[in-house]
Amino acid sequence: MKIGIDKIGFYTTPLYLDLTELAQARGVDPNKYLIGIGQEKQAVIPPTQDIVTMGANAADRILTDEDRKQISTIIVATESGIDNSKAAAIYVKELLQLDPFVRAVEVKEACYSGTAALQFARGLISLNPDEKVLIIAADIARYGLETSGEVTQGGGAIAMMISAEPRVLAIDGPSVPYSEDVMDFWRPLYASEALVDGKYSTSVYIDFFQKTWERYQTLTDQTLSDMAAMIFHLPFTKMGKKALDAILGDQNDPHSVLMRTQLAASQALSRQVGNLYTGSLYLALLSLLTRSHNLQSGDRIGLFSYGSGAQGEFFTGILQADFKEMVRQADVEKLIMARKQVSVPEYERLFRAQIGYNSKNVFLDLSQDHEKYVLQGQQDQKRVYLIQ
Structure with missing residues (x-):
């Protein structure tokens, strides 16, 4: 039985910042952003949007009435949680008006947890093939104004319907997970902005990719020539290039050229919206599928998922006919x-203007936010959401 991604949708806010203007404001050569890390624009998140509203807005774009009836589980993967106890999935489920007889949970491991949710969903569906699992990977990447990480901020949500006999990508086995206790990036409970050791994190990322890719080849006897494309978690698009270069080197044969062309297609959307944390790998997948002219049914796609702290995983999927x-x-x-x-x-x-971590009552101005799902504010230490 095939299990995988049957539908995939994306949402980001209607606002963006041009990184050339940010560079000029910060007294930096724009090419440091445009070429050095490979970013052009960055999603700007108004206070009336958070992971719950962005997740609901993403899911609403792909769900039919029939889908809503078949969902047995909703999993929200995020590192931008709004509560240390209550799952964001509960709020999303209510906004989407799903059946109450639905399992709703939140999972966390930095940018990796969207992949954990995908693997969990595969297990659930293998036991109950008629059910569907809705995965939402939603995040707001925040490093602070005038910090070294400011240019790698962003935000948005990916929604994926996972089912038997999927129409987009059937996840193939085996997958290769790898984890170590690494302090390359973290966000303490008291902080709304992340702490990061950028150069160290990049080296850990590449090391994890090489380890998981080499083990995958050992387990399967497959090589790069078996892949129609290789896609990556992209906190910034240059990171994917660094990882691919680690195995391609200066090779310039036709397949290596194809891999670089496919990588560029997978980077296109991230270049426009910035870092999606848990949704980043799957934004790269969506970008590849919508921007590449070199894909066909039956092609094998390699996917490298990474979350600081750290967890990596390499796995593959087979493109389906539709x-x-x-x-x-x-x-x-x-x-x-x-x-x-x-x-x-x-x-x-x-x-x-973000609500942040405080107990104050906050009433937000909704006049400039015309999205279907919005955050109205906070009252009595409870977030208040609205369907417009």
Whole structure:
């Protein structure tokens, strides 16, 4: 029985910051951002959106009434949790008006947990093939204004319907997980911004990729020539290039050229929205499927998932016959093209306007947010959501 991604959808807010303008405001050569880390634009998150509303907005784009009836489990993968006890999935389930007889949980391990949710979903469906699992990977990447990590911020959500006989990508085995206790990135409970050792994190990322990729080859006897594309978790797009270069070196044969072309296709959306944390790998998948002209049914895609702290996993998937029809390229392009640019001062104002970690009553101005699902504010230490 095939199990994998039957539908995949994406949401990010209607606001973005041009990184050339940010570079100029910070007194930095724009090429440090545009070329050095490979980013052009960055999603700006208004205070009326958080992981719950972005997750619901992403899921709403792909769900039909029939889908909603078949969902047995909803898993939210995030490292931007809004409560240390209550799962964000509970809020998302209510906004989506799903049946109450649904399992709802939240999972965490930095940027990796979307993949953990996918593997958990595969196990559930193998036991109950008629059920479907909704995975939402939603995050807001925050490092702080005028910090070294500011240019690798961003936000948004990926929603994936996992089912038997999927129409996008059937996940193949085996997968290779690898973990170590590493302090390359963390966010203490008292902090809304992450702490990171950037150079160390990059080296750990590449090391984990090489370890999992080498073990995968040993277990399967497959090589790079068996892959139609290799995609990566992309906290910034240059990271994917560094990982691919670690195994390609300076090779320039036709398949190596193809791998680099496919990588560029997978980077396109991340270059426009920035870091999605748990959703980043799957945004790369969506970008590949909507931007590449070199894919066909039956192709094997290699996926490397990574979360600081640290956990990596390499696995593969097989493209299915209907993948082109199911990725809804027009919807993705419309979302990206309809966004409005904000100035650096406006971005800074919105950054500071987040509810954050406090017990105050907050009533947000919804007049500028026309999305279906919004955060109305906080009252009596409870977040209040609204369907518009």
